[in-house]
Amino acid sequence: MVSDFNMPDLNYFNQAETIDLKRTPWVNGYVSGTHGRIPRLRTIVDNKDKIGAIKVHLGIGRDNYMIPPGLYAVGNPNKSSPILVTANYKLTVDTLRCNLLNLDAWIIVVDTKGINVWCAAGKGTFSTYEVIKKIKELKLKELVSHRTIILPQLCAPGVAAYQVLRNSGFKAVFGPIKAGDIRGFIDNGMKATEEMRTISFGAASRLLLTPIEVVHSFKVLLIMLVSVLIYNAVDYSSFYQSALIMNTLIGFVPLAVAVLTGCIIVPFLLPFIPFRAFAAKGLLGGIILDIVLILLKDNIIMLQSNLLLLIAYCMIIPSATTLLSLNFTGSTTYTSFSGVKKETKLTLPIVKSAAVIGVILAIASKLL
Amino acid sequence: MKHKYIRNVTTLELKKDKCKGCGFCVEVCPHRVFVMENGRADIVDKNRCMECGACALNCPFEAITVEVGVGCAIAIINGNNNGGKSCC
Incomplete structure (x- = not known):
């Protein structure tokens, strides 16, 4: 198993660069630096995003509601900013970014074929392999000076944190279940409370x-x-x-x-x-x-x-x-x-x- | 109100002698099935387990086994129709 994840260094590749700003109102310009131009995610959702959310809840275009995977930013991140990992289902990205207002961070979007974090982990698309591959092809070692990434807790059925560390040098920390708790998690020194770690299913x-x-x-x-x-x-x-x-x-x-x-x-x-x-x-x-x-x-x-x-x-x-x-x-x-x-x-x-x-x-x- | 599902069916097993107390299982379980006790993992309530497999995958010492699957009737019905493999 271990050798499966032991991939060589990959050439820099950020599919997120290919987005068309005119057609992606959820992106607010670019952050430039060592990695060229990196799209910056807006931290508010607009009416178009809300209509999109209603549509997918009605099953309209649900199988093709995704954004290009790759490296994004929120705010003005630098070499010491935290790295958050998420899925490329548009609804998932919307939920994440609207909870990151006034936060500077890097966002790694894994290619889960437009499926949410938990289901993608269960299906094997949000996997240890994909996370390691993203760390390597996005050259995270050159992007930041620290060696920690924050994974959503619900990707754990697909991602073995200890394997990520062994094969990429990045310590994978499991963040909270809900995007709304990320700020609290970071402010708490990357420690999740019991409540943050418990799944709910309210009315x-x-x-x-x-x-x-x-x-x-x-x-x-x-x-x-x-x-x-x-x-x-x-x-x-x-x-x-x-x-x-x-x-x-x-x-x-x-x-x-x-x-x-x-x-x-x-x-x-x-x-x-x-x-x-x-x-x-x-x-x-x-x-x-x-x-x-x-x-x-x-x-x-x-x-x-x-x-x-x-x-x-x-x-x-x-x-x-x-x-x-x-x-x-x-x-x-x-x-x-x-x-x-x-x-x-x-x-x-x-x-x-x-x-x-x-x-x-x-x-x-x-x-x- | 707390959700409770069918009892005494989960395939979750913890081999305590293999546990080195890293705590990953406690961290990843969304139903808080595990706790750390005296430096080793222990199961609090097995019946809360939904067999997502997060604990087993994240155990570096192979101390946890569980038959992983999606708890979805349609996936199970479809799986029966196309030869055993459950898939949505």
Whole structure:
């Protein structure tokens, strides 16, 4: 392993130099010195950055939201200024730079293919190798007089600090989890408090992750809507067109509510819902929706005196909430591989069966 | 409110006899699973472990082992469909 990181001295190469200032409002000119021109990051985010953030939370252009990797500056750094390392996801860089107001520092942006620090570390793009390579190709030994770099704590699943030291001569110190704590970390003599080192997953963070869950469920919602429409249209004879549309929309509501429960309500209320397994949390939500549906069934024309279809709905709704809740494990900060594997293997066959039985019952209710 | 996930499933193991007390595991763990006690690492609450692998990778003495993986149902389902390797 060690020899993998033992690369020779590389020629100076800073991809960040190639940026076009006219198209990068997040850069505020250049810092010049021993390393030629180094782009200086703005320490405020403007409306364009904010719109960009909203877009990626809705899944628009999310896979291509990145900046060129390389060496950047904030403020007016010199040979003794700290070096911070980060990922090249634009949202990550925005979060970092807006927390560095009035700080002079060097910023090393690692090529993580536009993925955030933690996910990139897990996928292996934010790696020991990449960090050492950046130290060498950016000639950090000539840039600064000290021999310390500050890594984000969450890159640790991909970066072995002791290997960085062994193979580059730079001591890699793990900084805080949140960019907002960097100033406190530096002022505290590069010591992180327990709080800085602990990952949180508060209600605001959970809510911020729900829009993309809904966007990813559009296809499912559309299939549900079309299915209900077809169900109502099959023996559509004496109905008026408006009645068909009305029945379809009303029949779609319970299914849409199930999807939104799995995408928004369960994630938002996560720690307040009993059970540890996400599938169980989702199932509980589905059962509650089933009870509400049974109580309100007389208001839904499709379900009036159609017991088979009511049972079909009562199978499909918990299937949807359970699967979507299980899906949210991928967005959390605390679910383990072994745990998710366990509950997925246990739940998936049951969810699939329930959904299939639901669909068969719905078709049967039409034919019988 | 503190999040709690499924108990008694984590694959995290600490071989105390190999530990030299460098403290990297304590530093990198985002769920504060480790503490230093008498110059050696110890596990406080194994059930908080999310198997990210930061501790094992950063242990210079190979005292920590954990089956690393992404705790994401879709990755696991996709992994099952394309031959075992879990990936988003």
